[in-house]
Amino acid sequence: MSADLTWLLIKNNNSFLVKRSGVQFSAEAGNLLNKNSFKYSGLANNKTVGIEAAASGRGVVVSTKKSGVPAYKPSKAINKVTLTKGIRKSARSVAGLTRAGYRADLRKAALARVAAVLASQKPVKAAPKKAGKGIRANKN
Structure with missing residues:
Protein backbone atom coordinates (compact mmCIF):
# COMPACT_ATOMS: atom_id res chain seq x y z
CA MET A 1 0.00 0.00 0.00
CA SER A 2 1.35 3.43 -0.84
CA ALA A 3 2.44 5.84 1.87
CA ASP A 4 -0.10 8.46 0.78
CA LEU A 5 -3.01 6.03 0.98
CA THR A 6 -1.86 4.78 4.37
CA TRP A 7 -1.68 8.36 5.66
CA LEU A 8 -5.18 9.15 4.39
CA LEU A 9 -6.52 6.14 6.30
CA ILE A 10 -4.73 6.72 9.61
CA LYS A 11 -4.41 10.51 9.91
CA ASN A 12 -7.64 11.06 11.84
CA ASN A 13 -8.10 7.71 13.60
CA ASN A 14 -5.39 5.43 14.96
CA SER A 15 -4.46 4.01 18.34
CA PHE A 16 -1.42 6.29 18.70
CA LEU A 17 -3.31 9.56 18.17
CA VAL A 18 -3.50 11.91 21.18
CA LYS A 19 -5.85 14.90 20.89
CA ARG A 20 -5.55 17.54 23.62
CA SER A 21 -6.43 21.22 23.72
CA GLY A 22 -6.98 21.40 19.97
CA VAL A 23 -3.53 19.94 19.20
CA GLN A 24 -2.89 16.49 17.77
CA PHE A 25 0.11 14.40 18.78
CA SER A 26 1.13 10.89 17.86
CA ALA A 27 2.84 8.35 20.14
CA GLU A 28 3.91 5.91 17.43
CA ALA A 29 7.40 4.45 17.10
CA GLY A 30 9.54 6.21 14.53
CA ASN A 31 7.91 9.61 15.01
CA LEU A 32 10.74 11.94 16.07
CA LEU A 33 8.70 15.00 17.04
CA ASN A 34 5.50 13.17 18.07
CA LYS A 35 3.53 15.38 15.67
CA ASN A 36 0.57 13.96 13.82
CA SER A 37 1.80 14.80 10.32
CA PHE A 38 2.74 12.81 7.23
CA LYS A 39 6.36 13.96 7.30
CA TYR A 40 7.06 12.56 10.77
CA SER A 41 4.72 9.54 10.70
CA GLY A 42 6.37 6.24 11.54
CA LEU A 43 3.40 4.26 10.29
CA ALA A 44 2.76 5.85 6.92
CA ASN A 45 6.28 6.42 5.59
CA ASN A 46 8.33 3.67 3.99
Missing part, protein backbone atom coordinates in the same frame (compact mmCIF):
# COMPACT_ATOMS: atom_id res chain seq x y z
CA LYS A 47 11.57 4.96 5.53
CA THR A 48 11.60 6.14 9.14
CA VAL A 49 14.16 6.92 11.82
CA GLY A 50 13.33 6.27 15.45
CA ILE A 51 15.42 7.27 18.45
CA GLU A 52 14.71 6.13 21.99
CA ALA A 53 16.66 5.58 25.19
CA ALA A 54 18.53 2.31 25.56
CA ALA A 55 17.11 -0.20 28.03
CA SER A 56 20.36 -0.17 30.00
CA GLY A 57 19.89 3.54 30.73
CA ARG A 58 23.08 4.45 28.88
CA GLY A 59 23.01 5.48 25.23
CA VAL A 60 20.37 5.61 22.53
CA VAL A 61 18.81 3.03 20.23
CA VAL A 62 18.52 4.15 16.61
CA SER A 63 15.95 2.15 14.65
CA THR A 64 15.47 2.46 10.91
CA LYS A 65 12.72 1.04 8.79
CA LYS A 66 13.80 -0.56 5.53
CA SER A 67 11.76 -0.01 2.41
CA GLY A 68 10.89 -2.90 0.15
CA VAL A 69 10.11 -5.38 2.96
CA PRO A 70 6.64 -6.94 2.62
CA ALA A 71 3.97 -5.62 4.97
CA TYR A 72 3.33 -9.09 6.35
CA LYS A 73 6.92 -9.24 7.72
CA PRO A 74 7.10 -6.17 9.99
CA SER A 75 9.83 -7.55 12.26
CA LYS A 76 12.20 -7.92 9.29
CA ALA A 77 11.69 -4.26 8.35
CA ILE A 78 13.21 -2.77 11.53
CA ASN A 79 16.97 -2.45 12.05
CA LYS A 80 18.08 -1.38 15.55
CA VAL A 81 21.55 -0.16 16.58
CA THR A 82 22.57 0.91 20.09
CA LEU A 83 24.93 3.89 20.32
CA THR A 84 26.77 4.26 23.64
CA LYS A 85 29.89 6.27 22.77
CA GLY A 86 28.72 9.67 24.01
CA ILE A 87 26.87 12.62 22.59
CA ARG A 88 29.35 13.72 19.93
CA LYS A 89 29.91 10.31 18.39
CA SER A 90 26.22 9.40 18.61
CA ALA A 91 25.22 12.68 16.98
CA ARG A 92 27.78 12.18 14.24
CA SER A 93 26.49 8.65 13.54
CA VAL A 94 22.88 9.82 13.36
CA ALA A 95 23.79 12.80 11.18
CA GLY A 96 25.70 10.52 8.83
CA LEU A 97 22.78 8.11 8.65
CA THR A 98 20.27 10.81 7.78
CA ARG A 99 22.60 12.68 5.44
CA ALA A 100 23.44 9.60 3.35
CA GLY A 101 20.19 9.64 1.41
CA TYR A 102 18.06 8.17 4.19
CA ARG A 103 15.54 10.85 5.19
CA ALA A 104 17.83 13.87 5.09
CA ASP A 105 14.80 16.02 5.95
CA LEU A 106 14.74 14.47 9.45
CA ARG A 107 18.37 15.24 10.32
CA LYS A 108 17.67 18.23 12.55
CA ALA A 109 14.84 16.48 14.41
CA ALA A 110 16.92 13.32 14.88
CA LEU A 111 19.86 15.26 16.30
CA ALA A 112 17.56 17.13 18.68
CA ARG A 113 16.07 13.83 19.88
CA VAL A 114 19.55 12.30 20.43
CA ALA A 115 20.65 15.33 22.43
CA ALA A 116 17.48 15.29 24.54
CA VAL A 117 17.68 11.57 25.31
CA LEU A 118 21.35 11.69 26.24
CA ALA A 119 20.86 14.83 28.36
CA SER A 120 18.05 13.09 30.27
CA GLN A 121 20.43 10.23 31.14
CA LYS A 122 23.01 12.46 32.83
CA PRO A 123 22.91 12.39 36.64
CA VAL A 124 21.49 15.50 38.25
CA LYS A 125 24.10 17.49 40.14
CA ALA A 126 23.20 18.65 43.61
CA ALA A 127 23.08 22.43 43.84
CA PRO A 128 25.78 23.81 46.13
CA LYS A 129 24.50 25.24 49.39
CA LYS A 130 24.55 29.00 49.22
CA ALA A 131 26.42 30.77 51.96
CA GLY A 132 24.31 33.20 53.93
CA LYS A 133 25.07 36.90 53.84
CA GLY A 134 25.23 39.21 56.79
CA ILE A 135 26.04 39.07 60.46
CA ARG A 136 23.17 36.81 61.57
CA ALA A 137 23.87 34.18 58.89
CA ASN A 138 27.44 33.70 60.09
CA LYS A 139 26.48 33.57 63.79
CA ASN A 140 26.37 30.03 65.28
Whole structure:
Protein backbone atom coordinates (compact mmCIF):
# COMPACT_ATOMS: atom_id res chain seq x y z
CA MET A 1 0.00 0.00 0.00
CA SER A 2 1.35 3.43 -0.84
CA ALA A 3 2.44 5.84 1.87
CA ASP A 4 -0.10 8.46 0.78
CA LEU A 5 -3.01 6.03 0.98
CA THR A 6 -1.86 4.78 4.37
CA TRP A 7 -1.68 8.36 5.66
CA LEU A 8 -5.18 9.15 4.39
CA LEU A 9 -6.52 6.14 6.30
CA ILE A 10 -4.73 6.72 9.61
CA LYS A 11 -4.41 10.51 9.91
CA ASN A 12 -7.64 11.06 11.84
CA ASN A 13 -8.10 7.71 13.60
CA ASN A 14 -5.39 5.43 14.96
CA SER A 15 -4.46 4.01 18.34
CA PHE A 16 -1.42 6.29 18.70
CA LEU A 17 -3.31 9.56 18.17
CA VAL A 18 -3.50 11.91 21.18
CA LYS A 19 -5.85 14.90 20.89
CA ARG A 20 -5.55 17.54 23.62
CA SER A 21 -6.43 21.22 23.72
CA GLY A 22 -6.98 21.40 19.97
CA VAL A 23 -3.53 19.94 19.20
CA GLN A 24 -2.89 16.49 17.77
CA PHE A 25 0.11 14.40 18.78
CA SER A 26 1.13 10.89 17.86
CA ALA A 27 2.84 8.35 20.14
CA GLU A 28 3.91 5.91 17.43
CA ALA A 29 7.40 4.45 17.10
CA GLY A 30 9.54 6.21 14.53
CA ASN A 31 7.91 9.61 15.01
CA LEU A 32 10.74 11.94 16.07
CA LEU A 33 8.70 15.00 17.04
CA ASN A 34 5.50 13.17 18.07
CA LYS A 35 3.53 15.38 15.67
CA ASN A 36 0.57 13.96 13.82
CA SER A 37 1.80 14.80 10.32
CA PHE A 38 2.74 12.81 7.23
CA LYS A 39 6.36 13.96 7.30
CA TYR A 40 7.06 12.56 10.77
CA SER A 41 4.72 9.54 10.70
CA GLY A 42 6.37 6.24 11.54
CA LEU A 43 3.40 4.26 10.29
CA ALA A 44 2.76 5.85 6.92
CA ASN A 45 6.28 6.42 5.59
CA ASN A 46 8.33 3.67 3.99
CA LYS A 47 11.57 4.96 5.53
CA THR A 48 11.60 6.14 9.14
CA VAL A 49 14.16 6.92 11.82
CA GLY A 50 13.33 6.27 15.45
CA ILE A 51 15.42 7.27 18.45
CA GLU A 52 14.71 6.13 21.99
CA ALA A 53 16.66 5.58 25.19
CA ALA A 54 18.53 2.31 25.56
CA ALA A 55 17.11 -0.20 28.03
CA SER A 56 20.36 -0.17 30.00
CA GLY A 57 19.89 3.54 30.73
CA ARG A 58 23.08 4.45 28.88
CA GLY A 59 23.01 5.48 25.23
CA VAL A 60 20.37 5.61 22.53
CA VAL A 61 18.81 3.03 20.23
CA VAL A 62 18.52 4.15 16.61
CA SER A 63 15.95 2.15 14.65
CA THR A 64 15.47 2.46 10.91
CA LYS A 65 12.72 1.04 8.79
CA LYS A 66 13.80 -0.56 5.53
CA SER A 67 11.76 -0.01 2.41
CA GLY A 68 10.89 -2.90 0.15
CA VAL A 69 10.11 -5.38 2.96
CA PRO A 70 6.64 -6.94 2.62
CA ALA A 71 3.97 -5.62 4.97
CA TYR A 72 3.33 -9.09 6.35
CA LYS A 73 6.92 -9.24 7.72
CA PRO A 74 7.10 -6.17 9.99
CA SER A 75 9.83 -7.55 12.26
CA LYS A 76 12.20 -7.92 9.29
CA ALA A 77 11.69 -4.26 8.35
CA ILE A 78 13.21 -2.77 11.53
CA ASN A 79 16.97 -2.45 12.05
CA LYS A 80 18.08 -1.38 15.55
CA VAL A 81 21.55 -0.16 16.58
CA THR A 82 22.57 0.91 20.09
CA LEU A 83 24.93 3.89 20.32
CA THR A 84 26.77 4.26 23.64
CA LYS A 85 29.89 6.27 22.77
CA GLY A 86 28.72 9.67 24.01
CA ILE A 87 26.87 12.62 22.59
CA ARG A 88 29.35 13.72 19.93
CA LYS A 89 29.91 10.31 18.39
CA SER A 90 26.22 9.40 18.61
CA ALA A 91 25.22 12.68 16.98
CA ARG A 92 27.78 12.18 14.24
CA SER A 93 26.49 8.65 13.54
CA VAL A 94 22.88 9.82 13.36
CA ALA A 95 23.79 12.80 11.18
CA GLY A 96 25.70 10.52 8.83
CA LEU A 97 22.78 8.11 8.65
CA THR A 98 20.27 10.81 7.78
CA ARG A 99 22.60 12.68 5.44
CA ALA A 100 23.44 9.60 3.35
CA GLY A 101 20.19 9.64 1.41
CA TYR A 102 18.06 8.17 4.19
CA ARG A 103 15.54 10.85 5.19
CA ALA A 104 17.83 13.87 5.09
CA ASP A 105 14.80 16.02 5.95
CA LEU A 106 14.74 14.47 9.45
CA ARG A 107 18.37 15.24 10.32
CA LYS A 108 17.67 18.23 12.55
CA ALA A 109 14.84 16.48 14.41
CA ALA A 110 16.92 13.32 14.88
CA LEU A 111 19.86 15.26 16.30
CA ALA A 112 17.56 17.13 18.68
CA ARG A 113 16.07 13.83 19.88
CA VAL A 114 19.55 12.30 20.43
CA ALA A 115 20.65 15.33 22.43
CA ALA A 116 17.48 15.29 24.54
CA VAL A 117 17.68 11.57 25.31
CA LEU A 118 21.35 11.69 26.24
CA ALA A 119 20.86 14.83 28.36
CA SER A 120 18.05 13.09 30.27
CA GLN A 121 20.43 10.23 31.14
CA LYS A 122 23.01 12.46 32.83
CA PRO A 123 22.91 12.39 36.64
CA VAL A 124 21.49 15.50 38.25
CA LYS A 125 24.10 17.49 40.14
CA ALA A 126 23.20 18.65 43.61
CA ALA A 127 23.08 22.43 43.84
CA PRO A 128 25.78 23.81 46.13
CA LYS A 129 24.50 25.24 49.39
CA LYS A 130 24.55 29.00 49.22
CA ALA A 131 26.42 30.77 51.96
CA GLY A 132 24.31 33.20 53.93
CA LYS A 133 25.07 36.90 53.84
CA GLY A 134 25.23 39.21 56.79
CA ILE A 135 26.04 39.07 60.46
CA ARG A 136 23.17 36.81 61.57
CA ALA A 137 23.87 34.18 58.89
CA ASN A 138 27.44 33.70 60.09
CA LYS A 139 26.48 33.57 63.79
CA ASN A 140 26.37 30.03 65.28
